[in-house]
Amino acid sequence: MLDKNQNKEMIEAVAALAKEKGISKEVLFTAIEEALRSAYKNNFNKQNGAAPVNTNVRVELNRENGAVHLYARKTVVLEVEDDATEISLEEARKIQPSYEEDDIVETEVTPSNFRRMAAQTAKQVIVQKIREAERGKTYDSFIEKENEILTAIIYSVDPISHDVNVEIGKTAGILEVSQQMPTDNYTPGERLKVYVLEVDGGRGGKGGTQVHVSRIHPGLVKRLFEMEVPEIQKGEVQIKSIAREAGSRTKIAVHSTDAMIDPVGSCVGPRGQRVDRVVTELKNEKIDIIKWSQDPTEFVSNALNPANVLSATINEKEKICNVVVPDNQLSLAIGKEGQNARLAARLTGWKIDIKSATQAAEAEQEKEAPAAAEAKEPEMPDTSDALDDLSIDELDLDDLKVDDLDIPDDVK
Numbered sequence: 001m002l003d004k005n006q007n008k009e010m011i012e013a014v015a016a017l018a019k020e021k022g023i024s025k026e027v028l029f030t031a032i033e034e035a036l037r038s039a040y041k042n043n044f045n046k047q048n049g050a051a052p053v054n055t056n057v058r059v060e061l062n063r064e065n066g067a068v069h070l071y072a073r074k075t076v077v078l079e080v081e082d083d084a085t086e087i088s089l090e091e092a093r094k095i096q097p098s099y100e101e102d103d104i105v106e107t108e109v110t111p112s113n114f115r116r117m118a119a120q121t122a123k124q125v126i127v128q129k130i131r132e133a134e135r136g137k138t139y140d141s142f143i144e145k146e147n148e149i150l151t152a153i154i155y156s157v158d159p160i161s162h163d164v165n166v167e168i169g170k171t172a173g174i175l176e177v178s179q180q181m182p183t184d185n186y187t188p189g190e191r192l193k194v195y196v197l198e199v200d201g202g203r204g205g206k207g208g209t210q211v212h213v214s215r216i217h218p219g220l221v222k223r224l225f226e227m228e229v230p231e232i233q234k235g236e237v238q239i240k241s242i243a244r245e246a247g248s249r250t251k252i253a254v255h256s257t258d259a260m261i262d263p264v265g266s267c268v269g270p271r272g273q274r275v276d277r278v279v280t281e282l283k284n285e286k287i288d289i290i291k292w293s294q295d296p297t298e299f300v301s302n303a304l305n306p307a308n309v310l311s312a313t314i315n316e317k318e319k320i321c322n323v324v325v326p327d328n329q330l331s332l333a334i335g336k337e338g339q340n341a342r343l344a345a346r347l348t349g350w351k352i353d354i355k356s357a358t359q360a361a362e363a364e365q366e367k368e369a370p371a372a373a374e375a376k377e378p379e380m381p382d383t384s385d386a387l388d389d390l391s392i393d394e395l396d397l398d399d400l401k402v403d404d405l406d407i408p409d410d411v412k
Contacts, residue, residue, distance in 0.1 A: 056072065070112070138171055155167050172210050192215070309323055
């Protein structure tokens, strides 16, 4: 056992750690008991070269004075097959007459030379248990922050993988290459907003809790607007959908639950200050704020902003919206490399077929041409009825001469 001074130091250390780390005392005491049990199993599994001793032991640590006792646990059986783990009913009743078969008999087995080895082994395991408890505490605090936005400080950039290591409070985070914005420059010590994707390393995890974060997730834009727009925080303005190509352009559809509130104006803010702060955080990423509509044609027309839409018709079966825009705005509606149309389609959930006014008119003419040609084709007289009524008797064959027939000479 530990001596009295060691007992006192252990109790004081537990109290100090519990206060400093915010860990339950009971968690630490349980860790110490497990450490002592482990030390006994690893270092006292044999006695003077004899057969293995019972490693099914219970460790009792007094929470007040730190006294430690180890008790071997044996099962009461009618016929003993394993002396280390079993005791006969007869022997058990010598200890206590009330014992019955399958009861557990405990006998103190605290070794006299257990103190030094136990203290050393316990210290190592206690440190490990404390770290695990801290990881569990950190995990619990961060798991609730998944899908939220946090401020991270850049710690370093891996020269090989180019992953960015960040610190979020006292916790390590990683911004992988696949989650980085192409317009970002990562300098150690720089602060930036990140979106929490996933938290790894809960209780029992190796290497501590690690938070996986993103700079390209659409949720980052959503959370930034929630921070900047009071009307969103109050629920007066809702973000319906977001389509994003990080570092380049984002479209966000908003709706107001109050007819008196302009959802687009609320997100733009006075003199554009609100949206400007979001754009600055996103390294000048362009943001189109769109008014959401339950009417698909209106929603798609709004989503193609900044192009003006002349008309829009939907095909419910194929989930396609056919859009017509002015000739001089076709390229604007489609966007560079199709980006504007692509984001509009993702924002609305509709496939979008865009034509200029001239293209639409030509397509309409092509549809009408076959019908017009069919309408002008002359109709041949129907002589079928007359031929049906004509009989052979009505023909005057007697007066019919060969000369009357226009037959070539070589045939005659």
